[in-house]
Amino acid sequence: MARMNPKASSLAAAIAIGLLSYACGGSAPSAPPSTPAADATTPAAATSAGTPEATNPVLARAVPTPEIEAMTKAVAALGPHKQANLPPIPFRGYAPPRPPDVVTAAFVFAAEHPEITSYVPCFCGCQQGGHKGNHDCFVRSRAANGDVIEWEEHGVECAVCIDVATRSRQLMASGASVQEIRAAIEKEFVPTAQTMTPTPKPPAAHSH
Numbered sequence: 001m002a003r004m005n006p007k008a009s010s011l012a013a014a015i016a017i018g019l020l021s022y023a024c025g026g027s028a029p030s031a032p033p034s035t036p037a038a039d040a041t042t043p044a045a046a047t048s049a050g051t052p053e054a055t056n057p058v059l060a061r062a063v064p065t066p067e068i069e070a071m072t073k074a075v076a077a078l079g080p081h082k083q084a085n086l087p088p089i090p091f092r093g094y095a096p097p098r099p100p101d102v103v104t105a106a107f108v109f110a111a112e113h114p115e116i117t118s119y120v121p122c123f124c125g126c127q128q129g130g131h132k133g134n135h136d137c138f139v140r141s142r143a144a145n146g147d148v149i150e151w152e153e154h155g156v157e158c159a160v161c162i163d164v165a166t167r168s169r170q171l172m173a174s175g176a177s178v179q180e181i182r183a184a185i186e187k188e189f190v191p192t193a194q195t196m197t198p199t200p201k202p203p204a205a206h207s208h
Helices: 006-024 056-060 066-078 098-113 159-173 176-191
Strands: 140-143 150-151
Touching: 006 159, 056 176, 098 159, 159 176
Parallel strands: none
Antiparallel strands: 140 150
């Protein structure tokens, strides 16, 4: 079996991480060991003619697999979820791309509302790190009861992730349903996006 040149492999990885850092204004996300990286090359032929997915290449590539569908449904079922003591937000030794209170609110929103953030996509390229939606930009792992065990540090440094969560939080506060939030986020972010996580759409009867 042919083996890839180690130098070529390292260069390819460095380029991928660099592109993601540029999109976020921060570092690439760490890939959860139990979370498979999403395939960003899903054929557009899998979508129906006449749908937005059929005409927009960003949407066409962001098709969730059955495994992602199942994992998203399981995480969404944990919310809403209040947690008395959340882990400390993983701020670094330098200023984040958004004010600390905005970053903190994004993390708390993701922790308390997986039923929303699991069905909201992200647009920074973080599917390369295994992210399935905006929830994964902030939460790396949860206990069986839904409590956050570990944060995803990528969320501290990525303006795109923070902005998507902030907009979702504002929409929920205004009374929007998860379906309305998903539609509004796509309308606002897709036109300028180069990529999108393969985030399943919320079930028709799903609401916050």
